[in-house]
Amino acid sequence: MQDFFDIDSALSEEERAVRDSVRQFVDERVLPVIGSCYVEGRFPREIIPGLAELGVFGANLPEEYGCAGLNNVAYGLIMQELERGDSGIRSFASVQGALAMYPIFAFGSEEQKKQYLPKMATGEIIGCFGLTEPDFGSNPSGMITMAKEQPDGTWLLNGAKMWITNGSTAKIAIVWAKTNGDKSDKSIRGFIVPTDTKGFTAKDQKGKLSLRASDTSELVMQDVHLPATALLPNSGGLKSPLMCLTQARYGISWGVIGAAMACYEEALAYATNRVMFGKAIGGFQLQQQRLAQMLTEIVKAQLVSLHLGRLKDQGTFTPQQVSFAKRNNCDIATDIAREARRLLGANGILAEYASMRHMSNLESVYTYEGTHDIHTLILGQAVTGLNAFN
Amino acid sequence: MKIAVCIKRVPDMETRFRIAASGTAVDEAGLKYDMSDFDGYAVETALQLNEKEGKGETVVISLGPDVVQEQLRKALSMGAERAVQLKAERVPVDGLAIARALAAELRDGGYDLILFGRQAVDSANATVGPMTATLLDLPCATAVSTLDIAGGRATVRRDLEGAAEIVELPLPAVITVDEGMPRARYPSLKGIMAAKKKPLEVKPAQLGEEHLTLEKMELPPERAAGRIVGEGPGAVSELVRLLHTEAKVL
Amino acid sequence: MANVFAMAESRGGALRRVAFEAVSAARAIADASGGGEVHALLAGAPGIAALAPELGKYGADLVVVVEHAVLANASPEVLAATAAARIRTGGYRAAVFSTSAQGRDLAPRVAAQLGVSMAADVTSFELAGDAMVVKHPSYAGKVIATLRLAGSPAVLTLRPGARAAVEAPRAARVESAQPAIDPASARVVVKEMIAGGGAKLDIGDAPVIVSGGRGLKSAENFKLVEDLAAAFGNAAVGATRAVTDDGWRPHSDQIGQTGRQVSPDLYVACGISGAIQHIAGMRNSRTIVAINKDKDAPIFKVADYGIVGDVLEILPVLTAAVKQARSQG
Numbered sequence: 001m002q003d004f005f006d007i008d009s010a011l012s013e014e015e016r017a018v019r020d021s022v023r024q025f026v027d028e029r030v031l032p033v034i035g036s037c038y039v040e041g042r043f044p045r046e047i048i049p050g051l052a053e054l055g056v057f058g059a060n061l062p063e064e065y066g067c068a069g070l071n072n073v074a075y076g077l078i079m080q081e082l083e084r085g086d087s088g089i090r091s092f093a094s095v096q097g098a099l100a101m102y103p104i105f106a107f108g109s110e111e112q113k114k115q116y117l118p119k120m121a122t123g124e125i126i127g128c129f130g131l132t133e134p135d136f137g138s139n140p141s142g143m144i145t146m147a148k149e150q151p152d153g154t155w156l157l158n159g160a161k162m163w164i165t166n167g168s169t170a171k172i173a174i175v176w177a178k179t180n181g182d183k184s185d186k187s188i189r190g191f192i193v194p195t196d197t198k199g200f201t202a203k204d205q206k207g208k209l210s211l212r213a214s215d216t217s218e219l220v221m222q223d224v225h226l227p228a229t230a231l232l233p234n235s236g237g238l239k240s241p242l243m244c245l246t247q248a249r250y251g252i253s254w255g256v257i258g259a260a261m262a263c264y265e266e267a268l269a270y271a272t273n274r275v276m277f278g279k280a281i282g283g284f285q286l287q288q289q290r291l292a293q294m295l296t297e298i299v300k301a302q303l304v305s306l307h308l309g310r311l312k313d314q315g316t317f318t319p320q321q322v323s324f325a326k327r328n329n330c331d332i333a334t335d336i337a338r339e340a341r342r343l344l345g346a347n348g349i350l351a352e353y354a355s356m357r358h359m360s361n362l363e364s365v366y367t368y369e370g371t372h373d374i375h376t377l378i379l380g381q382a383v384t385g386l387n388a389f390n
Numbered sequence: 391m392k393i394a395v396c397i398k399r400v401p402d403m404e405t406r407f408r409i410a411a412s413g414t415a416v417d418e419a420g421l422k423y424d425m426s427d428f429d430g431y432a433v434e435t436a437l438q439l440n441e442k443e444g445k446g447e448t449v450v451i452s453l454g455p456d457v458v459q460e461q462l463r464k465a466l467s468m469g470a471e472r473a474v475q476l477k478a479e480r481v482p483v484d485g486l487a488i489a490r491a492l493a494a495e496l497r498d499g500g501y502d503l504i505l506f507g508r509q510a511v512d513s514a515n516a517t518v519g520p521m522t523a524t525l526l527d528l529p530c531a532t533a534v535s536t537l538d539i540a541g542g543r544a545t546v547r548r549d550l551e552g553a554a555e556i557v558e559l560p561l562p563a564v565i566t567v568d569e570g571m572p573r574a575r576y577p578s579l580k581g582i583m584a585a586k587k588k589p590l591e592v593k594p595a596q597l598g599e600e601h602l603t604l605e606k607m608e609l610p611p612e613r614a615a616g617r618i619v620g621e622g623p624g625a626v627s628e629l630v631r632l633l634h635t636e637a638k639v640l
Numbered sequence: 641m642a643n644v645f646a647m648a649e650s651r652g653g654a655l656r657r658v659a660f661e662a663v664s665a666a667r668a669i670a671d672a673s674g675g676g677e678v679h680a681l682l683a684g685a686p687g688i689a690a691l692a693p694e695l696g697k698y699g700a701d702l703v704v705v706v707e708h709a710v711l712a713n714a715s716p717e718v719l720a721a722t723a724a725a726r727i728r729t730g731g732y733r734a735a736v737f738s739t740s741a742q743g744r745d746l747a748p749r750v751a752a753q754l755g756v757s758m759a760a761d762v763t764s765f766e767l768a769g770d771a772m773v774v775k776h777p778s779y780a781g782k783v784i785a786t787l788r789l790a791g792s793p794a795v796l797t798l799r800p801g802a803r804a805a806v807e808a809p810r811a812a813r814v815e816s817a818q819p820a821i822d823p824a825s826a827r828v829v830v831k832e833m834i835a836g837g838g839a840k841l842d843i844g845d846a847p848v849i850v851s852g853g854r855g856l857k858s859a860e861n862f863k864l865v866e867d868l869a870a871a872f873g874n875a876a877v878g879a880t881r882a883v884t885d886d887g888w889r890p891h892s893d894q895i896g897q898t899g900r901q902v903s904p905d906l907y908v909a910c911g912i913s914g915a916i917q918h919i920a921g922m923r924n925s926r927t928i929v930a931i932n933k934d935k936d937a938p939i940f941k942v943a944d945y946g947i948v949g950d951v952l953e954i955l956p957v958l959t960a961a962v963k964q965a966r967s968q969g
Contacts, residue, residue, distance in 0.1 A: 002420065013460055017467060017582045024576040068579040078579070200607035273936045403780040403897055404916050408673040416783060427898050483787060485748065486757045508920055511897060514778045515760035517748040524752035529827040530716070535891060545831075550741040552842030553651070554715065556832040569884075569891040594827045599767065601757035606786040616928070616944040618935065623957040625947045629929065630961045632945055637927040639848070639906040640872075640965055 001265050005299045008074045010306060011073065018074045021083035025054050028123035035351045037121035037213040043088060045169065052123030056082070056093050058101035064362070065105070065116030073309035076254035084258035088214030094255070095165045096120065098247035100127025103174050103190055105233035107240055112192065116172070118269035127199035130161035130175035130193075131241045134187050135165075138374050139283050139389075140176070145221065149178040153228040157191065158200075167202040167217025170195055172360050175221065175230075176241045191226055196215040199224040211364040238279065246319045247277035252311060253325035254305045256333035256365055257298060259358045263340035264294045266354055270344055282345075291338050297332035304328060334362040391502040391539075391561075392445045394498025396492055396522070397429040399454060399461045400512040407609070414604050418594065422429070425461045430574030431567045435537060436505055437469045438572060447471045449499070453491055453595050454481045466585035467577035476595035484602035485517030491595040492518070493525040503544070506566040507527070508533045516566070523564035531557050535570025587634040641674035642733035645793065647705070647723060648680040648695050649742055651714070652833075655682075655691050657845060658738035658798075658934040660805035662697045666736045667699030667808050672767050673733050677701035681723055685712035688815060691724045696812030698805050703812045710823035713830035714742050719780040725820035728754060730792040734772065735905035739797040739823065740844070745770070751795040758795035759787055772796065772864050774895075780897045780920035800844055801903055846876035848906045851895055851922070855878040855911020855951050857933060859888035865910055871962040878902065880918050910956040911951040914939025931955070 029047050037044045051057065060075035061067035070078075075097075083090035101120050102113055115212060119125040136142045147160025157177060167173070172192050179187045195202060202217045211383050232240075268291055271282030308325050311317040337359035341348040348355055366372050377388050401407075401421040406421040425433070433450065440446030450465040452458040453476040460474035476491050496504055504526075506519035516532070523530030534546035534557075544565065545558050577585075619629050633640040641918055646666035648659040659680075666678045680700040682688055684707065692703040706722055722833035727735050739761040745849065751758035755794040759765075762774035763784075772794040776785045784829035789796065843849055850872070852865040862877070879889035880943045881896050895902055897920040912918060914930070914937055922928070930943035931951045947954055 013463065014582055016465065018579055021467075021576045021579065021582065028576075053578060054576070059579055063580075065582075066581060070579060070583065076578075133481065183535065270936075273938065275936065402777075403782075404921065408780055408784050410785070414780065423832075457955060474801075483785075485760070486752060486755075489674040489752060514746050514780075515753070517758060517760050520745060520748040521752040524749045530749070531828060533741065548741070550651075551844045554834040554892070555817075555830050556834070557828060558831050559828045562717050601790045602759060604785060604790050605788050607783050608780065608786070610777070610784050612924075613923070613928075613942060613944075616940070616942070616946060618940065618948055620655045620947060622947075622949040622955050625949070626954060626957045626961050629945055629947060629958070630965050631926075633906070633927070633929070634965060637906070637944065639927050640962065 001261050004295060004332075009300070012270045015071075015074045015077055018070060019081055021078040022054065022056065022078050023084070025050065026081055026085040026089075032087055032337050033341045034086045034089070034213055035354075035357070038086065038088075038357050039212075039351050041208070041212045042067050043092065043169070043215050046255035048123050048126070051093065053122070055121075056097070057121050057123060058097040058105075058117065061097070061101060061105055061117065065113055066121040070268035071309075072250070074313040075131050075231040076251060076305055076309050079251040080258035080261075082258065083255035084262045086357065087255065087259060087365050088211050090255040090258070091165050091211065094248045094251050095129055096127055098251055099244050100170070100172070100174050101246050101268055103129075103232060103235070103240070104158060104192065106243060107190055107235040109233050111234070111238050116192070125328065126166055126169050127172045127174060127256040128164050128166040128170040130164055130173050131246065132161060132163050133173055134160060134162045138371060140241065142176060143176065143188070143289050145175065145177040146181070147179050147189065149180055155191065155228070155230065157193065157224040157226055161219040163205070164202070164217045164219050166215055167219055168204050168233060170202070173200070173217070173219060185238040188236070188238055188240065190240055191230045192232065193221070193224060193226060193230065193305050197224050197226070207323050210289070210360045242319070245369060246322050249322045249326040250308065252365060252369055253308065253322065253329045256329045257305060260294070260298050260301070260333040260336040263337045263355045263358050264291070264298060267294065267340035267343045268292065270347070287343055290343050294336045294339060297336060301329045320378055323370065323375040323378040326369065327372055327379070329360065330366045331372060334359070334366050358380065391443065392447045392449070392500055392507060393427070393439065393446065393503045394451060394496055394501045395432045395436050395465070395505045396518070397433065397450055397452050397461055397465060397507070398426045398510045399423050399452065399458045400426040400510055403511055409607050409609060412604055415607060423460070425464060425574070426507050426510045426512070428509065428511070428567055430507070431571040432505040432507050433465050433468055434572045435567055436503070436587070437575070439503070439539060440618055448489045449474065450477065450494065451530055452494060453488055459590060462590055463585045464577060465529060466590070467581040468575055469581060470586060471591040475590065475592045477592050478489070478595040478597060480541060482597060482600050483513065483604045485515055485521055487597040487600045488518050489521035490598050492522045495588060495593070495620045496522070497526060502561050503539075504528070504562070504564045506605060508566045508568040511597040519564060519566035526564070528562055528564050529559040530564040531559055532566040533568040534565055535568050537565060537567070537571065561615045641676045642669040642670070642792070643676040643730060644678050645727050645730060645732040645735040646678055646680045646700065647735075647737045647743060647746065648682045648700075649738060650682065650684050650688060650691065652687050653685060653688065655694055656740065656744070657805065658743065658929045659695070661798060661800065661803060662738050663698040663700050664696050664805040664808070665803055666734070667806075669734050669736070669765070671768065672687050674778070676733065679704060679726075679730060680727060681706070683711050683719055683722060685709060692812055692814045696924045697807055697809045699808035699810065700812045701810060703814050704817050706817050706819055708819055708823050709710045710826065711819070713833055715826050715828065715830060716745055716749065717821050717826040717828050718821060719746055719964070720753060721820040722817070723751035727793055731816070734792070734794040734796065737795070739799050743797050747797045748797055752938045754793070754795070756791060756793065756795055757789060758797070759789045760797050762796050764902070765796060765857060765924055770821050777924075780916075781923055811910070823922065841874065841876040843876040843878050843900055843902055846874060847904055848872045848875035848908070849878045849895070849902055849904045849925070850875050850908045850910065850923075851873065851878035851912060851914030852883065852910045853918070855883050855913070856883070857952070861952060862888060864952065864959070868908065868910075868955055868959045868962065869935065871959045871966070873966060880912055897921060909939050909943065910955060912939055913937045914942065
């Protein structure tokens with residue numbers, strides 16, 4: 001895609017190099033297989049070692065834990081390029097990095113960090129994030145999964161989680177549970193749960209029409225017995241999982257730009273080649289309007305995420321700003337994918353074109369990590385001071 | 391082994407090029423740049439040779455203005471140990487001038503192997519590699535599609551028109567690489583971070599006089615529009631008729 | 641008035657077409673600079689001298705023959721030293737080589753030994769006082785560069801097929817010479833020559849090229865492409881990078897930006913979508929025919945004639961039609 005607004009000039013050489021490397025990986029290893037993976041409904045696990053070698057897992061976490069130690073703009077560009085391939089690929093990396101590695105980094109003990117992070121960076125240990133429950137999606141504070149501390153310091157965990165990406169591939173699950181019978185969200189703590197622990201089962205959710213190249217599972221925990229060392233000692237309250245979500249949402253705001261770019265590029269190439277009524281359809285006013293609109297929203301979204309990344313690197317960003325970016329960028333990306341699909345005409349419904357796959361995936365991305373509506377209320381509250389959640 | 395790889399910064403060939411107002415250059419606006427394709431194979435070849443041996447040093451060299459440091463850093467992020475920029479305001483069209491500057495840099499480097507891409511994909515001359523070898527009085531094989539090193543000797547395959555030859559030459563040698571040699575790896579993110587800490591030296595390029603100069607650049611004439619003769623096997627007879635009567639190639 | 645040098649490339653004891661192109665070009669330069677002589681260098685295994693009269697047919701006044709067993713294969717160091725030695729003492733206005741595989745390896749070595757610049761892969765040349773002005777396709781064939789090469793001798797490699805060899809017959813004198821260096825001292829040694837299977841015509845020489853891409857669906861289906869090439873009688877088979885990457889065809893068959901650049905009289909693109917990579921290698925073909933099932937495929941933009949349809953269905957029909965057309969003369 002042409003860099004219409006010369007956004008490259010606002011990136012460092014290193015950031016561009018990171019983007020170009022991931023782009024090349026996606027072009028060579030993801031694009032050739034992703035269409036059929038999507039149709040088959042499977043995540044291409046065979047690329048996990050390649051992703052790990054590239055260094056995308058926890059890329060913005062420090063080098064001392066075996067991670068790439070990149071800044072947040074570079075991290076965002078990685079997400080953009082992965083999702084240019086498919087939202088399922090980027091979801092895998094988001095979960096591994098922002099939702100499984102980050103909580104260990106932010107709330108874990110030094111032993112836990114040393115034990116898990118380097119192996120998660122190499123892809124040897126895949127993680128997942130257990131927050132959402134069958135009856136508690138937009139309001140995680142209502143969760144009923146409960147961990148009871150035993151006299152000997154161990155824990156007994158009971159509950160269920162749903163819509164968990166990587167659930168069936170993961171070796172560990174970061175599970176968020178209320179503790180010791182306290183039903184308020186202040187009692188929420190995080191636990192590192194090895195998925196082979198007795199009583200823990202993960203089952204793939206079938207019948208998805210979106211995010212098909214991704215493992216989405218239900219987790220069921222029935223009297224799962226955990227050692228004291230499973231607790232993330234510095235976790236406490238709803239704030240802990242929300243901090244993880246903020247990390248992931250930041251990456252997602254970049255990721256969806258990649259999906260939008262892929263759709264725009266496909267639409268533009270099609271429009272310049274497809275001839276109807278004696279000329280390329282890109283020469284008709286209605287198609288040019290579509291393309292101009294797509295380009296405009298992509299550029300605006302890039303500038304939002306870029307500035308947000310710089311603020312994050314400065315340490316001055318706020319979760320509300322992340323909500324702003326996730327909400328806007330998911331919204332425009334879903335529109336762009338749909339418009340691209342329409343520009344492609346009948347061909348646009350075929351799996352050999354990417355737009356409809358992206359369009360369908362983006363419906364999930366619009367909904368997860370805080371639905372569009374939730375982020376709307378977050379912004380509403382931020383500017384009015386008034387709570388419209390209930 | 392101590393291996394030197396000479397690389398060139400070139401624009402992306404997928405672009406629709408326009409001629410700059412000067413008429414003697416391509417319009418650079420919006421162009422994306424990378425290492426020339428074959429140069430990438432050369433860097434990859436060097437890295438793989440040293441990885442196989444478990445030790446060694448790969449040094450990348452590029453002639454040109456400061457922007458070529460980007461391509462040098464890409465090679466460093468792929469795994470090369472050291473980089474040298476031979477600084478010149480622009481890359482001359484005269485291959486002998488480039489070869490002179492490179493030879494001056496390479497001469498005392500103690501290299502076991504000096505690699506080039508078969509040709510730069512933009513200028514497409516394929517002269518610098520063999521000229522540099524000649525100035526250094528080193529044995530040279532060009533356009534190799536396989537390379538094996540054993541006992542201080544290199545064995546290569548060179549594709550000719552409708553044939554191939556197997557050639558042997560002693561190290562130290564200069565070799566230019568062609569299709570068949572391994573494609574360039576994409577740098578890992580850690581590699582990109584590590585590249586910043588690797589040495590990149592800037593020295594002036596000793597080009598000397600240039601006797602080949604660029605007068606003009608122009609776009610080739612457009613082909614006249616063609617036409618679809620028909621659909622399916624039924625169109626074959628019409629095609630054959632046109633090839634016979636109109637195009638006169640049958 | 642000045643003499644002009646030409647490299648008469650041979651292989652396996654026979655002159656290659658590019659030898660005649662080089663001699664013919666040298667003849668044109670000599671005539672344009674007041675009518676000097678054309679001296680051709682013919683190097684090969686003992687007995688190669690017998691080919692000298694063929695060079696006279698294309699305008700060579702003198703053929704310098706160097707015969708040695710080592711030269712049965714092209715020994716680059718011996719050839720380069722010998723050519724350079726001859727050119728150094730000959731006072732030539734220009735030295736013409738071909739951008740064949742041998743020529744483009746040889747000419748830069750010779751130029752560097754002489755300490756002179758050279759112009760590579762030229763499609764045309766013109767004397768301009770003390771200089772030569774040449775045209776050279778660059779940027780994957782998308783930009784034509786006009787270059788000025790100053791000084792004598794003007795060393796150049798001529799793109800094969802860019803300039804037809806023109807007969808200008810005379811009786812060429814023959815002079816025997818020795819290799820300029822002891823062949824036993826050559827460091828670069830050709831150990832083995834592998835001929836391309838049978839009488840396979842090389843894509844660089846073929847007037848017709850039939851090329852296949854991914855649309856053929858499998859390596860086995862390339863048989864259809866080979867059948868069509870056989871039907872033409874004088875055709876070679878080419879391939880896109882996609883299918884050579886997949887191992888369906890050898891790398892040496894690849895036509896494109898990083899492969900071979902060809903300009904046959906007729907190029908038939910079968911099941912090729914027309915990626916810029918590929919077009920860069922064949923856009924200068926005189927006539928281009930494309931067969932592809934997608935009528936919006938970019939190949940149709942460069943093709944003179946196109947058929948939209950399944951290449952697997954169309955090729956056998958086309959092969960039969962070409963056979964018939966050719967048998968009717």
